[in-house]
Amino acid sequence: MRTIDGRAIAKTIAAEVTAEAEKLTADGVVPTLAVVVPTDDEATAWYVRSIERTAARVGITCRTERLTDPSAADLISLLDELSADDSVHGIICQTPLPDGVTLAEVGEHIAVGKDVDGANPASLGRLAAGLDTFAPATAAAVAEILRQEKVELTGKQAVIIGRSMVVGKPAALLLLADNATVTVCHSRTRDLPQVCATADVVVAAVGRAEMVTADYLKQGAIVIDVGTNPTDDGGLVGDVDAAAVAERAGALTPVPGGVGPVTTMLLMRHTVQAAS
Numbered sequence: 001m002r003t004i005d006g007r008a009i010a011k012t013i014a015a016e017v018t019a020e021a022e023k024l025t026a027d028g029v030v031p032t033l034a035v036v037v038p039t040d041d042e043a044t045a046w047y048v049r050s051i052e053r054t055a056a057r058v059g060i061t062c063r064t065e066r067l068t069d070p071s072a073a074d075l076i077s078l079l080d081e082l083s084a085d086d087s088v089h090g091i092i093c094q095t096p097l098p099d100g101v102t103l104a105e106v107g108e109h110i111a112v113g114k115d116v117d118g119a120n121p122a123s124l125g126r127l128a129a130g131l132d133t134f135a136p137a138t139a140a141a142v143a144e145i146l147r148q149e150k151v152e153l154t155g156k157q158a159v160i161i162g163r164s165m166v167v168g169k170p171a172a173l174l175l176l177a178d179n180a181t182v183t184v185c186h187s188r189t190r191d192l193p194q195v196c197a198t199a200d201v202v203v204a205a206v207g208r209a210e211m212v213t214a215d216y217l218k219q220g221a222i223v224i225d226v227g228t229n230p231t232d233d234g235g236l237v238g239d240v241d242a243a244a245v246a247e248r249a250g251a252l253t254p255v256p257g258g259v260g261p262v263t264t265m266l267l268m269r270h271t272v273q274a275a276s
């Protein structure tokens with residue numbers, strides 16, 4: 001089994017994004033990403049630090065807006081304000097959101113042109129319609145990794161495990177646009193391992209530690225692991241049991257070092273695109 005190096009892929013994209021950010025800055029436009037942080041969840045805090053670090057490295061200004069226990073109305077008024085602010089080019093609202101608040105309802109208040117993490121339902125609709133738009137960075141990372149690894153998708157079977165608005169659904173649309181035959185599975189899918197075992201490409205985005213084992217895979221399948229599940233000892237594991245699939249998979253994205261770093265970098269690429 002080949003291990004796909006997400007950090008190396010992120011590095012390649014970083015070079016391109018840095019050059020683009022430099023050009024914009026020379027023209028008097030400092031690419032700026034607003035990060036709205038509505039809850040103080042630990043995984044989110046890590047991602048926000050990573051966004052801030054990566055932005056600094058590629059020449060993007062990061063403006064972090066922390067809210068304490070906000071209502072939907074509080075979030076909406078901040079997102080409306082950022083959407084109208086000409087000095088802000090990209091906006092990401094971190095999940096999880098406070099109880100009872102949905103990403104779709106607040107996402108509607110992120111201007112589509114600044115919606116660098118594809119949270120506005122209109123962005124997802126545009127993606128479905130084949131219009132120019134930003135896909136959620138994680139879903140975009142899945143497609144980007146397959147492209148960079150030169151995995152030809154035309155006519156291939158792709159199975160996505162997970163139907164969320166941030167990963168499963170947009171990833172399905174992106175792979176469909178690359179001519180794969182796409183199946184989306186979820187918690188109610190019957191005979192999940194057998195369905196997955198028909199796939200040339202498996203995308204695991206369920207959020208259950210090491211759930212995907214060898215019996216889910218056909219020999220040689222390409223496996224993209226989107227899971228980031230914290231372990232008791234402070235580590236991180238994916239949705240795929242990497243040791244269990246080693247003999248069966250053709251290639252696998254590791255956790256950490258796979259989809260995560262590409263996700264963060266694509267958020268940066270989207271931000272310079274939004275500023276252009």
Ligand SMILES: Nc1nc(=O)c2c([nH]1)NC[C@@H]1CN(c3ccc(C(=O)N[C@@H](CCC(=O)O)C(=O)O)cc3)C=[N+]21
Pocket residue numbers: 043044046047050092093094095096117137138166228236255256257258259260261262263264
């Ligand atoms: N609106 C929204 N969009 C998101 O995309 C989003 C979010 N909210 N909320 C939080 C989660 C979490 N998330 C991660 C991204 C990268 C890594 C990542 O790069 N992890 C490193 C390792 C981290 C470690 O070692 O602890 C890696 O995989 O190599 C992790 C987690 C995006 N999220």
